[in-house]
Amino acid sequence: MDDLKTETKRPSIEEILEEAKKRLAAEAADYTIRPATREDIKSVIEINMVSLPEHYPDEFFYELYEHYGKAFYVAVDPSGRVVGYIMNRVEWKPGFFRHFIIRSGHVVSIAVLKEHRGKSLGFALMAHGIHSMKNNYKCEETYLEVRVSNQPAINLYRKLGYEVVKVARGYYLDGEDAYVMARPL
Numbered sequence: 650m651d652d653l654k655t656e657t658k659r660p661s662i663e664e665i666l667e668e669a670k671k672r673l674a675a676e677a678a679d680y681t682i683r684p685a686t687r688e689d690i691k692s693v694i695e696i697n698m699v700s701l702p703e704h705y706p707d708e709f710f711y712e713l714y715e716h717y718g719k720a721f722y723v724a725v726d727p728s729g730r731v732v733g734y735i736m737n738r739v740e741w742k743p744g745f746f747r748h749f750i751i752r753s754g755h756v757v758s759i760a761v762l763k764e765h766r767g768k769s770l771g772f773a774l775m776a777h778g779i780h781s782m783k784n785n786y787k788c789e790e791t792y793l794e795v796r797v798s799n800q801p802a803i804n805l806y807r808k809l810g811y812e813v814v815k816v817a818r819g820y821y822l823d824g825e826d827a828y829v830m831a832r833p834l
């Protein structure tokens with residue numbers, strides 16, 4: 650099982666970032682992906698509220714911003730409005746691909762407002778987030794949870810080289826299962 654995992658051909662993080670830039674130039678040339686500022690967090694919370702059933706106390710967003718701000722990105726539309734975000738956390742945990750305790754980049758939440766989807770903003774947010782987890786925070790792996798019914802997000806993560814490593818039964822408040830997906834960095 651371990652051998653199969655390490656032999657899987659995945660795009661490198663550099664290749665992913667390059668592809669994100671190309672995709673943005675072709676599909677969302679007037680949008681910007683940039684590190685979040687403290688002033689963006691209110692918009693991030695609003696986007697989370699309308700995009701996902703998983704909400705958090707406001708302090709949680711600010712805490713992730715304070716601790717892991719270099720891996721907290723926003724997408725901004727041509728009018729300057731924040732329309733998407735990714736927030737991450739760095740954790741010491743047993744690796745899925747390497748044994749013993751490693752630094753892993755946990756994708757805690759990502760969302761793009763409905764009317765701005767399908768322009769590669771989700772891909773680009775993920776690309777910047779995982780590039781930062783690898784380079785700024787020296788993470789060796791990245792992982793996330795996703796609803797088993799969330800096909801758009803599952804497709805996105807597969808495209809980025811994540812694979813399902815576990816099913817977390819009844820992970821969500823409404824009882825839905827989660828796939829735990831991970832990739833080495």
Ligand SMILES: CC(C)(COP(=O)(O)OP(=O)(O)OC[C@H]1O[C@@H](n2cnc3c(N)ncnc32)[C@H](O)[C@@H]1OP(=O)(O)O)[C@@H](O)C(=O)NCCC(=O)NCCS
Nearest residue numbers: 700759760761766767768769770771772795801802804805
């Ligand atoms: C998941 C989400 C962030 C994707 O953002 P997006 O900007 O629309 O995605 P992109 O345009 O970058 O798409 C990248 C890839 O994701 C997959 N994808 C995105 N939308 C899809 C859809 N509606 N159906 C199937 N696959 C889809 C495709 O593989 C796509 O690659 P392609 O363009 O080559 O086909 C967005 O749908 C969203 O915010 N959903 C609600 C919040 C959510 O579910 N977050 C994830 C929680 S784990």
